[in-house]
Amino acid sequence: MKTNSMGVTNLKISAKMHLFIIISCVIIALGMAVGTVCHFVSNGFYNYSGDYESYKSVTVNYEDIDFSGSGKKPVELISDICAQAFKNQGISDHVVGAGDTNTGGFIEYKFLYGTSDEKLAAAVDAINAEIKNEVVDAGGMQFSYASRHTSEALLGGGVALTRASITIATIIVFHFLYFVVRYKLTMALGALVADVHNLALFLSLTALLRVPTASSIAVYAVITVLATVVGTCFLFDRMRKSLKDESVKKLAAREFADKAANESLKLNLIMPACLAALSVVLFVLLSISSLSPLAILAPVACALVAFAVCAYGTALFAPAIYSGFKALGDKMKSDTDKKSK
Numbered sequence: 001m002k003t004n005s006m007g008v009t010n011l012k013i014s015a016k017m018h019l020f021i022i023i024s025c026v027i028i029a030l031g032m033a034v035g036t037v038c039h040f041v042s043n044g045f046y047n048y049s050g051d052y053e054s055y056k057s058v059t060v061n062y063e064d065i066d067f068s069g070s071g072k073k074p075v076e077l078i079s080d081i082c083a084q085a086f087k088n089q090g091i092s093d094h095v096v097g098a099g100d101t102n103t104g105g106f107i108e109y110k111f112l113y114g115t116s117d118e119k120l121a122a123a124v125d126a127i128n129a130e131i132k133n134e135v136v137d138a139g140g141m142q143f144s145y146a147s148r149h150t151s152e153a154l155l156g157g158g159v160a161l162t163r164a165s166i167t168i169a170t171i172i173v174f175h176f177l178y179f180v181v182r183y184k185l186t187m188a189l190g191a192l193v194a195d196v197h198n199l200a201l202f203l204s205l206t207a208l209l210r211v212p213t214a215s216s217i218a219v220y221a222v223i224t225v226l227a228t229v230v231g232t233c234f235l236f237d238r239m240r241k242s243l244k245d246e247s248v249k250k251l252a253a254r255e256f257a258d259k260a261a262n263e264s265l266k267l268n269l270i271m272p273a274c275l276a277a278l279s280v281v282l283f284v285l286l287s288i289s290s291l292s293p294l295a296i297l298a299p300v301a302c303a304l305v306a307f308a309v310c311a312y313g314t315a316l317f318a319p320a321i322y323s324g325f326k327a328l329g330d331k332m333k334s335d336t337d338k339k340s341k
Contacts, residue, residue: 013261013316014254014323020316024201031204038210042114049212049298054113054152058082058124062131062144063104075105078131082109082146085126089119104144113152120148164218168199168225175229183236186329190322191232197321198228198313205305212298220302224309227272231314234264234271235322253327261319268315272307279303 035045048054060082062074075098086092086109097108111120127146172195179188202224206213239260242248248256283300 010258011262011265012254012258013320014257016316017320017324020320024197024317027208028200028204031206031208034210035204035207038207042112044113046207046213046217047210049214056111056113056115056117056120056148056150058109058111058120058127058146058148059106060108060127060144060146061101061104061106075107078107081127081130082107082123085123085130088126089123091115091119091123113150124148160215160218164222167222171222171225171229172196175232179232179236183240184329186325187236187239187322189325190318191229191236193321194232194313194318195225195228197317198224198309201313202306202309205309206302209305211301211305213302214298216299216302220299220306223303224306227275227307227310228314228318230271231268231310232318234267235260235314235318238264253330254323257319257323257326261315265315269311272311276304276307279307 038047039045044054060078062078091111094110098106124146131144131146172192175195176188176192179191199221202221203217205211206217239256242256242260242263248259251259279300283296286296
């Protein structure tokens with residue numbers, strides 16, 4: 001990376017416009033492809049978790065009584081029985097909850113939504129049969145049994161998604177109109193493409209990297225667009241100020257875009273970097289007091305993807321794509337001037 005005498009970077013960003021377009025298109029295409037495949041063979045288009053997760057579960061309720069000759073506490077024996085039953089069916093178990101009840105306690109196991117119903121049913125039958133065998137002389141176990149359940153998240157009517165979509169559309173429209181009034185049409189088009197590009201890239205990368213997603217993905221989609229608005233303001237405000245210099249007005253489209261991009265580069269990299277660092281710090285602090293750090297991982301992972309996209313989209317992609325709009329606008333203006341003469 002070269003710098004001039006004033007410490008400003010001298011990257012030829014506009015010359016890489018076609019490369020950035022190819023990179024973005026490939027990532028978006030891969031994200032769509034991976035998400036579509038996973039929709040049919042895995043846990044969904046996105047790696048849903050939390051309030052967006054569909055899953056199957058097995059809950060075992062047990063009485064707090066002495067088991068015949070086992071020498072183990074009820075919860076220990078039940079855990080061993082379940083682990084063996086799941087292993088025999090070739091399904092991996094994951095304990096997500098355990099606690100006490102009025103008569104004893106319960107253990108809950110969670111499985112992927114695509115787990116075979118037949119295997120789960122066979123495991124539940126084996127658990128119930130084994131429990132009966134273990135407590136023949138234990139005073140009766142009529143309240144000890146295993147049952148399976150299915151929880152299916154309905155995303156289509158999600159309030160968070162609906163409100164986020166309306167918010168994003170409103171931000172993009174006002175962003176475009178504001179830039180048309182304050183700056184130029186070519187700058188407004190560049191900002192519009194940056195908004196759509198960063199949003200599409202964020203959603204595609206989230207699907208491609210299988211980032212755990214819950215309703216927080218709607219929040220970070222909005223934050224991605226907002227951060228893009230701020231970043232493009234840094235970029236195009238620098239361009240507007242540069243136009244006051246007559247020597248700058250004479251620069252070719254690529255040179256003009258590169259000048260503004262290099263002057264605003266640090267701001268467009270520092271802002272998302274600071275936000276990403278803040279997300280990591282919050283994750284560490286919340287993990288200390290949280291019973292389930294994995295529940296915090298989903299929003300933090302979304303945040304890191306969002307801010308990485310904003311850094312790339314506003315610092316590199318936006319000025320490169322704008323140079324194309326400016327070159328086209330300059331050509332149209334030149335042709336109009338020639339005709340008027």
